[in-house]
Amino acid sequence: MPVPFVLDTARLHLRRITDGNLDDLVTLDSDPAVMRFISGGEPTPRHVYTDTLLERMKAYADQPYGYAAAYEAGRFVGWFHLRPSVADADVLELGYRLRQDAWGRGLATEGSRALVRYAFDDLEQTLVDACALEDNAASIAVLKKCGMRYVGRFVHPRGGMEVVRYCVGRGRGADLGAT
Numbered sequence: 249m250p251v252p253f254v255l256d257t258a259r260l261h262l263r264r265i266t267d268g269n270l271d272d273l274v275t276l277d278s279d280p281a282v283m284r285f286i287s288g289g290e291p292t293p294r295h296v297y298t299d300t301l302l303e304r305m306k307a308y309a310d311q312p313y314g315y316a317a318a319y320e321a322g323r324f325v326g327w328f329h330l331r332p333s334v335a336d337a338d339v340l341e342l343g344y345r346l347r348q349d350a351w352g353r354g355l356a357t358e359g360s361r362a363l364v365r366y367a368f369d370d371l372e373q374t375l376v377d378a379c380a381l382e383d384n385a386a387s388i389a390v391l392k393k394c395g396m397r398y399v400g401r402f403v404h405p406r407g408g409m410e411v412v413r414y415c416v417g418r419g420r421g422a423d424l425g426a427t
C-alpha cells in the first residue's frame with residue numbers, strides 16, 4: 249500500500265505519479281524547450297519511460313515523498329519531486345518540470361515552496377537541496393524564491409554534467425512566503 253503523498257496549494261494539486269501518467273510524461277518531454285537544460289533539447293523516447301524512468305519515478309511509494317504529478321484545475325501541468333538527493337542521500341532534493349504553456353505564472357515557485365515547507369514541517373527535515381545547470385536561470389530563480397542559497401557545484405552522477413547546488417535550511421522557512 250503506497251504511503252500517501254498529496255499536497256494542495258492555491259492552484260495546484262500534487263499527487264504521486266502512477267503508470268497512468270505515462271502519456272503525460274512523454275508529451276511533457278517531447279517539447280525541446282522543456283528539455284533544453286536537461287538533455288540539450290532532446291525528447292525522452294517513450295521506451296526510456298517504460299524501460300526505466302517511470303519505475304524510478306514511482307520508486308518512493310513506501311515513503312511520504314517521491315515524484316508528484318501536478319494538476320491545475322484538473323489538467324496535468326508537469327511534475328515535482330522531493331526525493332533523496334543525488335548530492336547527499338540524507339537530504340531531500342527538490343526538482344520540477346512543467347509544460348511550457350504553464351510557465352511564467354509562478355506555478356513552479358508555488359509548488360516548490362509547498363514541498364519545501366512540507367519537508368520541514370511534516371517530514372522534519374533540516375535541509376532541502378536542489379541542483380540545476382548554471383545557465384538555467386528560470387530554475388535558479390525558483391530556487392532562490394524558495395530561500396535557497398548557492399552552496400557549490402558538482403558533476404551530476406546521471407548525465408555527467410556539472411551542476412550548481414542550492415540548499416535551504418529549516419531555519420530559513422520564513423523565506424517560503426504564501427502559496
Ligand SMILES: CC(C)(COP(=O)(O)OP(=O)(O)OC[C@H]1O[C@@H](n2cnc3c(N)ncnc32)[C@H](O)[C@@H]1OP(=O)(O)O)[C@@H](O)C(=O)NCCC(=O)NCCS
Binds near residue numbers: 283285351352354380
Ligand atoms: C524552471 C521552470 C520549472 C520554471 O517554471 P515557472 O512556473 O515558469 O516558474 P515561476 O513562474 O514560478 O518562476 C520563474 C521565475 O524565474 C524568472 N525567470 C524566468 N525565465 C528567466 C530567465 N531566462 N532569466 C532569469 N529569470 C527568469 C521569472 O521571472 C520568475 O521570477 P519572478 O516571479 O520573480 O518574475 C520551467 O521553466 C520548466 O519547467 N523548465 C523546463 C524544465 C526545467 O528546466 N526544470 C528544471 C531543471 S533544474
